[in-house]
Amino acid sequence: EVQLVESGGGLGQPGGSLRVTCAASGFIFSSYEMNWVRQAPGKGLEWISYIGSDGGDRYYADSVKGRFTISRDNAKNSLFLQMNSLRGEDTAVYYCARRGPFQYGPFDLWGQGTMVTVSS
């Protein structure tokens, strides 16, 4: 089955760190660009980060630049988001999303999301 499964969410302290992971299966992970998109409670969607299929290109939204780092391990079919210097406004469901079915395409496959709550 073609799917993305996020894990690693939970409660983080303001100023602290969390790492979320996305496990891909059912498709050739190394052929696709990947992204993280988040959604604060009751709010809309916000794209926050992109990584090219080989990990070479990376882009970030201004809201997370310098604090979050996207990476991937194609051998393990996994995508990561390292979140440092957490703030209350980072509280959201974090989705991993594949860009397809062509290069620089739309988000054609989404995971179920993992909740990150930043609070003391």
Next chain:
Amino acid sequence: EIVLTQSPATLSLSPGERATLSCRASQSISSYLAWYQQKAGQPPRLLIYDASNRATGIPARFSGSGSGTDFTLTISSLEPEDFAVYYCQQRKSWPLTFGGGTKVEIK
């Protein structure tokens, strides 16, 4: 940054009616616009890409049109499962951005 403005914020319609959702871009994005449907507690689902192309498995009652700065998603006859929130998204330039969403609710 390209800002996408969706209207209306809420659309109250009955099953069987036609729904017309609008998305306006702050600058030209050619046809690089996608539409997504999101139901409560679920991730978004891709409906339309590049303004008018239906994604795999999407019913023909969903159609998209437009180019440049003005785009429309039309649902020709609402089914009970179509009541949800709809987002537009541009891939013309970084940062990738989404509209604020239109909620289609049962009247």
